[in-house]
Amino acid sequence: MSTYHGLIKLITIVKTKEVISFLLSSEVMPLCLHSMQNGREFSRTVATFIVEKILLDDDDLAYVCATPDRYYAVGRALDVMLGDIESQPSPRLLKLMIPCYSRLTRNSALFNQRAAPPF
Numbered sequence: 001m002s003t004y005h006g007l008i009k010l011i012t013i014v015k016t017k018e019v020i021s022f023l024l025s026s027e028v029m030p031l032c033l034h035s036m037q038n039g040r041e042f043s044r045t046v047a048t049f050i051v052e053k054i055l056l057d058d059d060d061l062a063y064v065c066a067t068p069d070r071y072y073a074v075g076r077a078l079d080v081m082l083g084d085i086e087s088q089p090s091p092r093l094l095k096l097m098i099p100c101y102s103r104l105t106r107n108s109a110l111f112n113q114r115a116a117p118p119f
Helices: 002-013 017-025 028-038 041-056 058-064 068-087 091-115
Strands: none
Touching: 017 028, 017 041, 017 058, 028 041, 028 068, 041 058, 041 068, 041 091, 058 068, 068 091
16 A cells, blocks of 8 residues: 555656656556456555556557557456446546546547558
8 A cells, every 4th residue: 555655646746757657667557457456445546546647648648558458458447447336436436537538538549540450
């Protein structure tokens, strides 16, 4: 849990591309996706906050959407959480999820064009 607090402090105080790039290179994304799918509400909220900050940066969004595995892993984690919100409503979590979905769908047209087989 202290790791999450440190990450939140780092993201909110130092808003630079270097910080987000460091987070991506440190494999924080798989940890966040795991917490989003399997964690309790607090862990899910913190992990979704971190993923949202990553997706809000255009370069980092491009990194997430560079491969189908990354793109669909984020979508899957959000879908699992959305399914769980029906049984355990969390307005705070939903508020974080909406921008994540928005950024992924905004970039999905580019992703789909790159992923399409060449004809």
